[in-house]
Amino acid sequence: MRVIFMGTPDFSVPALRAIAARHQVVAVYSQPPRAAGRGQKPRPSPVHRAAGELGIAVRTPARLRDPEAQADFAALQADVAVVVAYGLILPQPVLDAPRLGCLNIHASILPRWRGAAPIHRAILAGDAETGVAIMQMEAGLDTGPVLDLARTAIGPEETTGGLHDRLSEMGAGLIVEVLDRLPLPATAQPEAGVTYAAKIDKAEARIDWSAPAIEVDRQIRGLSPFPGAWCEIGGERVKLLGSRVTDGSGAPGTVLPGLAIACGSGAVQVTLAQRAGKRALPVEELLRGWDLPARVE
Structure with missing residues (x-):
């Protein structure tokens, strides 16, 4: 399939590599380079660097609400877009552009821990398990129907860092399975059990x-x-x-x-x-x- 990949941090990289091994990634979208290090020089994101290694064109728009940016996205004629911790809100014209819509890899068992910090919040709350969900994106915050999910126990001494790495690899494996089976029926998230993972202060x-x-x-x-x-x-x-x-x-x-x-x-x-x-x-x-x-x- 023709896939647009949208992601920024280290968490997203395994999914990009897994998808690129099986499908045609026509473009990668990532956050613009940020000043970092002692010299405060602009540094590309982990996804940006990985895309360069894979020889995939990278786009780094500051926003996607401009008609020109939306037209450029639609012109890629993608079958599907995969979004993993991208960092920008996708307006409706972007969500609607790919033939099969936009899929998100979210690091929780939705509807528990919608939002910015699901891995931190699962451990802070003492959850016995968590997982990754593949969600069909819509305008709400992590409210879309779920195509598939995988669960895993949280170890008694596991840290957010260790769980982050495990869920990243789990998400990469699960998204490849889902892409191979599209189109899939999606299950609406239940209204009971909704919690929000606020950004860590x-x-x-x-x-x-x-x-x-x-x-x-x-x-x-x-x-x-x-x-x-x-x-x-x-x-x-x-x-x-x-x-x-x-x-x-x-x-x-x-x-x-x-x-x-x-x-x-x-x-x-x-x-x-x-x-x-x-x-x-x-x-x-x-x-x-x-x-x-x-x-x-």
């Missing part, structure tokens, strides 16, 4: 040690690697990036052996952390030569 990252250990553990894993849950240890801001619930008790913030930390109820064992200006380290390496205070803030 950095204000959510400060750890409150008076909370139960199970909540602190979810916060650490759910915000790892970005933005990174943090606390102050000896006046130094430290990101905690891996953890598990463990036995132990004490006043909230009390440091227990091996960098376990007492919470409002129970304790959390830190497994990965990052001191300011340094790389993330397993806790065994982090503690070498570091005299910990009696409590953290």
